[in-house]
Amino acid sequence: MSDFRDAARNGLSTAELETVLREVGAERYHNRHPYHHRMTGGDLSKGELQAWALNRYCYQAVIPRKDAMILARAEDPAFRAQWRKRIEDHDGEDGWSGGIARWLHLATSLGLDAEAVKSERLALPATRFAVGAYLSFCTNRPLLDAVASSLTELFSPIIIGERVPAMLARYDYVTEDTLAYFTRRPEQASRDSGFALAYVLKHADTAERQQAVIDALVFKCDLLWAMLDALQHAYGEAGNIPPGTFRPEGVR
């Protein structure tokens, strides 16, 4: 497995850079993670699916904030007008009619209490630290790196395509209504990641900037991976649920 740390050492053509970015996804995106495989294999308990939905909510909830941070740092009105759509997608017309609301619906359809999910109080600390790292990254790193960290969306149609049919087939309490969040995501993600990829390929015009955007995508893959690691450790085996966090029904 490559670690991609010298991938741009000698400078890359635009096509080569795109190839490397897609290789990062092929090797490091979280559709390679055991928790995802257990999910699509029908092997997660209901408590594990609930824990996934509850923790992932924290990630969903921060997306419009990290996008607003990118917006705040972008000087080009045309860029902002395009990037703004992401915020609209997640917040919807009134804050609770977009992607966040649909994720909340997923969580409550799995039997979780809406207020408990929204409060984020029962999420794993490791989830909160990862989500905080994403917001910090988009706040503190160059705009180009922040844009590049969104490129995991290039691969999200793949994971959604694996996840949705498998969940419908293998968990009798999961319905199309439960998973309504995912209906619009592939189209939105394709539009958004296409724009972001074109931006990155255009602006990563030195070997150093190319390496920075590769590193940004690796960082983001590591982040999604770490979120599933934390779920697997806490809920995949007995007795590792950290103090003060979500305990599925029937788990002491």
Added chain:
Amino acid sequence: MSDFRDAARNGLSTAELETVLREVGAERYHNRHPYHHRMTGGDLSKGELQAWALNRYCYQAVIPRKDAMILARAEDPAFRAQWRKRIEDHDGEDGWSGGIARWLHLATSLGLDAEAVKSERLALPATRFAVGAYLSFCTNRPLLDAVASSLTELFSPIIIGERVPAMLARYDYVTEDTLAYFTRRPEQASRDSGFALAYVLKHADTAERQQAVIDALVFKCDLLWAMLDALQHAYGEAGNIPPGTFRPEGVR
């Protein structure tokens, strides 16, 4: 187990607040974590001890930075003069003669390469996110909360007292020289935590501020706990080492 979230609802006396803070430590400090128990029980492999030293280095390395952030936010020169000692302790006279250097010595004594440790490149992403959360907390939260987050030091003489004799007794490659870092820590930690506790007890003068300092200490305990969770998940069982991170010798 209490979650301490309403502990100060009706306001606490100074003595009661101190009692609650010490209860947080008794219930949530990482001397309760299985990885620590495995360490003191002699059950960690050398690779697991190396992984602990390598990851914990990232935490050690950020301490003077988070303390500098606290210093930067403190308006009282007398407070700053006291708090500054923490930075001196960790950086030493020339940057590499204090606690960080002694931790690096611990890591290299366990067979790790100094440059690899210092680069932090092989640390678990979860470690980096936790450490980043600590720096963010001390940057963004009220000064009082940042000070309170240091109060885990109240309990560090306990964990050091458990760790050092057990490590010397149970790992034949661990010597007093390896563990030189810990020689001065109990005294420094007692001085520092005494000052911080007095500050917190004096300034947490509303129920809301009392709850905030309790929450800050819980946050910090969660952070130390999450760091050991990540180690346990990655190195305690086979096959969970995240991509691109430290692999002990002989581990595929």
